[in-house]
Every structure is written in C-alpha cells, then in structure tokens.
Amino acid sequence: MKSNYRVAYDKGWQDVKQKEPTDIARNMQVHYLPGKQQFIVPFLNENYIVDLARETMVRENDGETPEISAAILVLHYLSFFQTTAEVTGKWVSLKEIPNGGMLFYPAFHKEAICGLIKAFGQQTGTFLDCAAILGGQMAKFGDVSACFPVFPKTPLCVTLWEGDGEIPANATMLFDPSIEYFLHIESIIALGGYLAKRLIKLAPQASGC
Structure with missing residues (x-):
C-alpha cells in the first residue's frame, strides 16, 4: 500500500x-x-x-x-492556483487564513512555532545567520525577523522576541493573505512547518554559517 x-x-x-x-x-x-x-x-x-x-x-x-x-x-x-491573484505585501497570522487556519493553528504552533522558540529564543543572532542561508532578509518586526521568498508568490516572515530571566521568548510566523489563492490550507501549514524545520536544522551549525 x-x-x-x-x-x-x-x-x-x-x-x-x-x-x-x-x-x-x-x-x-x-x-x-x-x-x-x-x-x-x-x-x-x-x-x-x-x-x-x-x-x-x-x-x-x-x-x-x-x-x-x-x-x-x-x-x-x-x-493549486485558481486565479491570477497577486501578493498584497501585507502580513497575517495563520489564524487569519480562511478555510481552517484558526482550526489548525494550535497544532501548527506546537509543531513549528515552539520549535523556533526553543532553537532561537535565546540566540536571535544565530537565527539571522541561519535565515540568510535560506534567502531570508531582515525585517522590522519583533526583536528580530526575517522574510523569506519561499516560492516566488508565497513569502513568509518569521519574527522572534528574545527571552530573558523574567519574560519568556516568543515567536510567530506570518503569511501574505494572498497565499489562500496559491495553496490549500494543509499545504500552507506544511510550507510553514517545512521552513521552521529547515531553520531549526541549521541552528547547531550556525557558528559556521
């Protein structure tokens, strides 16, 4: 089978x-x-x-x-595409993407976002080194962020807030809202998860990036 x-x-x-x-x-x-x-x-x-x-x-x-x-x-x-939609240049959370984003967000957070926090929440400089390998460009969100042209019409942005002794680290992943026209919701989730996995995999070798 x-x-x-x-x-x-x-x-x-x-x-x-x-x-x-x-x-x-x-x-x-x-x-x-x-x-x-x-x-x-x-x-x-x-x-x-x-x-x-x-x-x-x-x-x-x-x-x-x-x-x-x-x-x-x-x-x-x-x-997957059905229309000639264009990238908007705006950013939304997975929760704001129609047809299941809100429903699937808890699992996505557990699998992708928590992994990013664990890998980079205390080493945001390492994150930027690793992001650059995958084509990420620095952006002005959170403490550090990078936006990735994952595919030509599906940019994703990863944002991190560095933790300290009192405040826990946090992270989010943002999508252009037009992505709903280019990928099914399950593929959107898989794409975000794949980006997170690639970044996390690079983390141990970041000093050699």
Whole structure:
C-alpha cells in the first residue's frame, strides 16, 4: 500500500499536468522550458528542475532529489492556483487564513512555532545567520525577523522576541493573505512547518554559517 506521501506526490504530478504550462509559468512566476518540458522553480534560495515528461524533480546546482515532503510542496505550488491573484505585501497570522487556519493553528504552533522558540529564543543572532542561508532578509518586526521568498508568490516572515530571566521568548510566523489563492490550507501549514524545520536544522551549525 502506498504511503500518504506517495499518494500525494503521484497526485501532484497529475494535477500539474492538467494545467497549461504557460499558465503555470505566468501565474506562479516560474520559468518554463517548452523544448524540455521543464519548469525552473525557485524554492528557499535554490532552484529546482521539474521535468514533466519524466516526472522527476532535482535541485539545479547539484542534481539532488528533494525529500518527498518538499517535492509535494513544489507540485502543489505549481498546480493549486485558481486565479491570477497577486501578493498584497501585507502580513497575517495563520489564524487569519480562511478555510481552517484558526482550526489548525494550535497544532501548527506546537509543531513549528515552539520549535523556533526553543532553537532561537535565546540566540536571535544565530537565527539571522541561519535565515540568510535560506534567502531570508531582515525585517522590522519583533526583536528580530526575517522574510523569506519561499516560492516566488508565497513569502513568509518569521519574527522572534528574545527571552530573558523574567519574560519568556516568543515567536510567530506570518503569511501574505494572498497565499489562500496559491495553496490549500494543509499545504500552507506544511510550507510553514517545512521552513521552521529547515531553520531549526541549521541552528547547531550556525557558528559556521
């Protein structure tokens, strides 16, 4: 029996193939090579080659295959959109995103936000070092914050408040409200969780960033 990840991965390819490649390229701001039937998709400061004919996905700089959870996010980014919506430049919490943001927020906070607080709540400088590796740019929220062009049309912003002896550290993750038009709520949550996981994974090696 196929795993849930494998089912979602296979369906993701079929969903992408049902859309016109030029519509995907135009609406989601990715590059399409018609002669090769390939998309070039920027994802967290790296480009991925998505080959429609072979149903393969590799990182452009070294040919490595992304983990299946990341590959699913790429496929969902290419296939979910229904409109020509644009990024607003505003920021909202997951709780403010329609179709389940409020419902899923407690689990998201436990899995993603608490991990960020644990990893970076007492070392905000380390956070900025790690954020830079993933293409994060400093922003003016909280004590420190960084905004990431995770995909071309789905920026995310991570904000931290450093704790001390009296006040506990805190964190939040913000989304452009237009994300509801580009990803299903479950994919939005997965995207935020994936960003948090990548940042946390970088934390132990931050001194060498």
